[in-house]
Amino acid sequence: MSEKEEGAQKNLRIVIFGKVQGVFFRSNLKVIADSLSVTVWTRNVADGTVEVVVQGRQEDLQRVTD
Numbered sequence: 869m870s871e872k873e874e875g876a877q878k879n880l881r882i883v884i885f886g887k888v889q890g891v892f893f894r895s896n897l898k899v900i901a902d903s904l905s906v907t908v909w910t911r912n913v914a915d916g917t918v919e920v921v922v923q924g925r926q927e928d929l930q931r932v933t934d
Contacts, residue, residue, distance in 0.1 A: 880929040884918040893918070904928040 884893070894910055897920065901908035906924030913919050922932050 876925070877923055878926050878929055880922045880932070882920040882922070882933070883913075884920060885916075888918050900932060904931055906932065908932075 888894075897908055897910065901922065904924065906922050906928050908923075909921045911919050922929055924932075
């Protein structure tokens with residue numbers, strides 16, 4: 869992989885099923901995102917899921933989901 873490819877920004881979309889209210893999901897995700905220098909965006913979806921989009925380097929995105 870070239871240096872340009874290694875540093876390229878990627879997007880990861882995650883859909884969370886189940887209860888996330890009352891477990892500080894968003895605030896904990898923000899702490900993780902800040903520690904990895906990635907950008908994170910969340911929204912509640914009408915079907916009860918939570919959509920998360922994370923943007924950053926591929927290796928950092930992998931660490932978000934680990």
